[in-house]
Amino acid sequence: MINVACIGAGYFAQFHYDSWARMDDVTLVGACDLDVARAQATGLPAFDELRAMLDQVQPDILDIILPPHAHAEAIRTALAAGIKTLICQKPFCASLAQARQITDEAQANGVRIIVHENFRFQPWYRCIKQALDDDLLGDVLQMTFRLRPGDGQGPNAYLDRQPYFQQMPKFLIHETAVHWVDTFRFLLGNPVSVYADLRQINPAIAGEDAGFFIFEHANGVRAFFDGNRHLDHAADNHRRTMGEALVEGTKGTLTLAGDGSVHLRKFGGISQTELLAPDIFDGFGGDCVHGLQSHVISAFLGHRPFENLANDYLKVIEIEEAIYASALHGKKVTLEE
DSSP: OEEEEEEOOSTTHHHHHHHHHTOTTEEEEEEEOSSHHHHHTTTSOEESOHHHHHHHHOOSEEEEOOOGGGHHHHHHHHHHHTOOEEEEESSOSSSHHHHHHHHHHHHHTTOEEEEEOOGGGSHHHHHHHHHHHTTSSSSEEEEEEEEOOOOOOSTTTTTTTOGGGGGOSSOIIIIIIHHHHHHHHHHHOOEEEEEEEEEOOOTTOSSOOEEEEEEEETTSOEEEEEEETTOOOSOSOTTTSSEEEEEEESSEEEEEOTTSOEEEEETTOOOOEEEEOOOOOSSSGGGHHHHHHHHHHHHHTTSSOOSSBHHHHHHHHHHHHHHHHHHHHTSOEEOOO
């Protein structure tokens, strides 16, 4: 049995706790939050101080479900307590420099950090990845994702769910589009350049809430992210896929709809073949939190390699910084190998 403890009991943490509770190989042994009442609400042994929890329950894995500014302190506390496997929510750390430093410190202590970047574990992207591996599209030439969650209008945007969104100086890319930076890498490999244009529409939001970026990949593929949090798409649950996607190749096109279904249309054809049925999961994003955490347990038990290890995830943060630099200077930015 693998003992897991969690720090953080805010809005999104509910999906983490629910996932752990569904795993036969996992025992939840503690919850920590500065607001101890929120930790107590999980029904687990509750703490308001991380080191005290780690010393008492001695977990095999610590799940860090905190905002970026709190990551470094929590990770260093875990390192000092001798915890060897950590999962850390994204965005990872407060800056690229801090993320690099924390990753180095973890490696020096023989500790692995898995970044909780869960969108690549959404079932539709796993389906698309399999279709690409099976060469259903031929030579892939372009991927497009249109982010349309429809939750960004008016002065009360996000206040009922994640009010700190309003205060983030970097919002659309840093908090949300980073999911597709990683997903594009998962499906198409690392980009070699990026061009971006970002803007703020809602004056109640400190950061950007609309914009686009274009990735150029070494094999000539282009990946286009077009995000606008003010607009919606056809879906009963706008937080399932958060938008719609196309993956286009010389032999066909894949379409991701707002219901989570994936269809293949062969080049020159009209009819479509369903590769993945519409999603029926009531929770967040096709149960992608459970997908990631199940993967971590499988890898912990030696059944597969870990995905999203911090050392690799640093590339996502480097790309994110390049997106902001491109938008600031109005020109394409070349990315280092």
